[in-house]
Amino acid sequence: MATSLDTRTExxxxxxxxxxxxxxxxxxxxxxxxxxxxxYVAPFFVLFAVFGVYPLVYTLWVSLHExxxxxxxxxxxxxxxxxxxxxxxxxxxxxxxxxxxxVLSTVPQLLLALxxxxxxxxxxxxxxxxxxxxxIPNITSTAAVAIVFGQLFSRDFGLINxxxxxxxxxxxxxxxxxxxxxxxxxxxxxxxxxxxxxxxxLAAMQxxxxxxxESAAIDGARPSRQFWSITVPLLRPxxxxxxxxxxxxxxxxxxxxxLFNSGTNAIRGGPLRESQTMTMYMFENAFAPNYxxxxxxxxAWMLFALIVVVAIVNVLIIxxxxxxx
Amino acid sequence: xxxxxxxxxRLTYVALLLAGVMSVFPIYWMFVVATRxxxxxxxxxxxxxxxxxxxxxxxxxxxxTDAHFLTGMLNSAIVAGSVTVSVVFFSSLAGxxxxxxxxxxxxxxxxxxxxxxxxxxxxGVIPLYMLMTDLGxxxxxxxxxxxxxxxxxxxxxxxxxxSQAVSDELIEAARVDGxxxxxxxxxxxxxxxxxxxxxxxLLTFMTTWNDFLWPYAVLNxxxxxxVQLSLRALSNGYYQDxxxxxxxxxxxxxxxxxxxxxxGRQIIGGIMEGAVKA
Numbered sequence: 116m117a118t119s120l121d122t123r124t125e126x127x128x129x130x131x132x133x134x135x136x137x138x139x140x141x142x143x144x145x146x147x148x149x150x151x152x153x154x155y156v157a158p159f160f161v162l163f164a165v166f167g168v169y170p171l172v173y174t175l176w177v178s179l180h181e182x183x184x185x186x187x188x189x190x191x192x193x194x195x196x197x198x199x200x201x202x203x204x205x206x207x208x209x210x211x212x213x214x215x216x217x218v219l220s221t222v223p224q225l226l227l228a229l230x231x232x233x234x235x236x237x238x239x240x241x242x243x244x245x246x247x248x249x250x251i252p253n254i255t256s257t258a259a260v261a262i263v264f265g266q267l268f269s270r271d272f273g274l275i276n277x278x279x280x281x282x283x284x285x286x287x288x289x290x291x292x293x294x295x296x297x298x299x300x301x302x303x304x305x306x307x308x309x310x311x312x313x314x315x316x317l318a319a320m321q322x323x324x325x326x327x328x329e330s331a332a333i334d335g336a337r338p339s340r341q342f343w344s345i346t347v348p349l350l351r352p353x354x355x356x357x358x359x360x361x362x363x364x365x366x367x368x369x370x371x372x373x374l375f376n377s378g379t380n381a382i383r384g385g386p387l388r389e390s391q392t393m394t395m396y397m398f399e400n401a402f403a404p405n406y407x408x409x410x411x412x413x414x415a416w417m418l419f420a421l422i423v424v425v426a427i428v429n430v431l432i433i434x435x436x437x438x439x440x
Numbered sequence: 441x442x443x444x445x446x447x448x449x450r451l452t453y454v455a456l457l458l459a460g461v462m463s464v465f466p467i468y469w470m471f472v473v474a475t476r477x478x479x480x481x482x483x484x485x486x487x488x489x490x491x492x493x494x495x496x497x498x499x500x501x502x503x504x505t506d507a508h509f510l511t512g513m514l515n516s517a518i519v520a521g522s523v524t525v526s527v528v529f530f531s532s533l534a535g536x537x538x539x540x541x542x543x544x545x546x547x548x549x550x551x552x553x554x555x556x557x558x559x560x561x562x563x564g565v566i567p568l569y570m571l572m573t574d575l576g577x578x579x580x581x582x583x584x585x586x587x588x589x590x591x592x593x594x595x596x597x598x599x600x601x602x603s604q605a606v607s608d609e610l611i612e613a614a615r616v617d618g619x620x621x622x623x624x625x626x627x628x629x630x631x632x633x634x635x636x637x638x639x640x641x642l643l644t645f646m647t648t649w650n651d652f653l654w655p656y657a658v659l660n661x662x663x664x665x666x667v668q669l670s671l672r673a674l675s676n677g678y679y680q681d682x683x684x685x686x687x688x689x690x691x692x693x694x695x696x697x698x699x700x701x702x703x704g705r706q707i708i709g710g711i712m713e714g715a716v717k718a
Contacts, residue, residue, distance in 0.1 A: 155537035166587035170564025248460030259689035318712035
């Protein structure tokens with residue numbers, strides 16, 4: 116007791132009110148303050164370096180080699196894998212499919228999300244109920260969704276063909292044509308992500324100051340005009356964000372097309388590669404049955420390049436569209 | 441923030457109800473087929489009400505030697521559970537450091553974290569697969585657990601929340617009382633972060649439970665799948681017993697639906713708050 120009282124009143128102790136402790140305490144605490152933050156953020160960086168950056172960079176290295184799983188040696192071949200890719204019609208087919216499905220899944224998705232957000236951005240009863248209603252597709256598992264939609268789109272007993280039958284449209288073999296399988300796969304993606312994007316748009320809409328709308332209303336702007344001249348331009352950063360996220364996700368599409376095609380042709384996206392995406396083509400080459408890591412890695416980098424290019428193009432388009440409106 | 445500027449008209453409600461029906465129908469239909477006999481798929485008009493065949497379908501599902509469904513469920517619970525605990529802990533710790541501790545280079549490091557959220561790391565699957573082969577982790581659960589133990593998204597989310605939810609005075613007071621930084625984290629910061637940690641935990645659990653691509657690449661032993669791989673095995677059979685397959689998808693979706701029904705409000709709040717700040 117006495118000692119602790121003594122230390123507290125010790126004249127040398129600064130007014131920083133340190134509790135009594137061993138003389139080493141202040142120093143320890145300084146070390147703690149200075150270095151433990153690094154310790155606390157380190158797990159992310161270590162893990163990301165090992166399982167994120169290293170594989171991505173190493174993919175580039177592998178892609179410059181003739182790298183077969185079973186072979187003992189992996190000779191350096193420079194850009195041979197890439198030049199082989201450029202004249203590989205199956206590769207270009209997968210690029211074509213990826214872009215086609217990407218457009219069909221992203222454009223309606225974001226437009227619909229914008230419209231839904233505008234509906235949700237009103238004084239509503241049962242607000243949470245409606246928000247949960249639009250978000251529920253997003254929480255279900257992609258594999259389950261792909262299986263269920265595969266049946267909805269089946270040729271003989273699918274609900275979609277059954278409903279279309281009433282409109283006089285004959286049974287469509289969705290799996291057998293490019294456009295058919297693109298539409299089916301895009302529908303899964305649209306179904307899953309529209310509500311999620313709607314909530315993000317809604318959050319951004321709620322941050323728009325109300326007096327902007329009030330003064331526009333006084334000037335005689337109708338709601339639709341207000342939507343296009345106030346809401347959409349002010350939402351631009353959020354739209355850019357959603358477009359980039361959708362681009363990254365949409366161009367890497369894998370699970371939906373894989374499960375839409377069952378049997379041995381699944382990884383090829385159907386017997387005639389109707390819906391094989393680039394990620395599927397990467398898998399087909401890098402893993403069973405080919406195990407050609409070098410060629411698969413080259414596909415991965417081409418896909419990475421495509422994602423960057425499409426993201427930039429998208430952002431430029433949105434900028435221009437927003438400026439002209 | 442109580443809704444928008446305009447009143448919802450009858451048309452708004454109709455539109456939203458329609459969107460809700462479109463959202464729920466495939467899930468509802470999945471449960472309908474799961475309770476029907478296997479000829480439900482060929483019936484015209486298609487059945488839209490539940491039947492009484494669920495127990496029989498469950499028996500066939502659990503006995504299916506291609507799918508190893510129960511192993512898949514258990515494995516997914518282990519993987520998603522451990523990833524969730526770890527992501528919440530490490531993201532909170534790092535988020536606290538970024539929001540409340542001053543250290544050299546913190547801004548630059550935070551920018552790096554935001555940038556990593558934009559990098560499609562899935563494209564690294566080939567070297568990642570080679571790495572797992574070197575480690576001898578192929579076909580084992582740690583191959584899908586360890587790479588996900590902390591995420592950039594988690595760190596960023598917790599940082600955003602910590603910077604506004606924890607008062608500097610409280611931290612200063614704890615420091616005056618002689619607390620080290622970890623003690624401050626444990627007794628002052630962690631309790632205040634609880635709401636955001638709950639949302640992060642829910643989102644992480646759902647994402648990990650649903651993960652397909654990486655488990656598909658690295659877990660090739662059909663007897664040791666995650667539940668998503670079980671579903672793939674189920675639906676890929678030569679003879680497709682659709683009521684059994686749909687029972688599988690329904691059971692695999694059920695944990696997510698339960699979580700969503702109980703915590704839907706928090707999940708929506710988390711998504712919307714994250715959107716405004718991002």
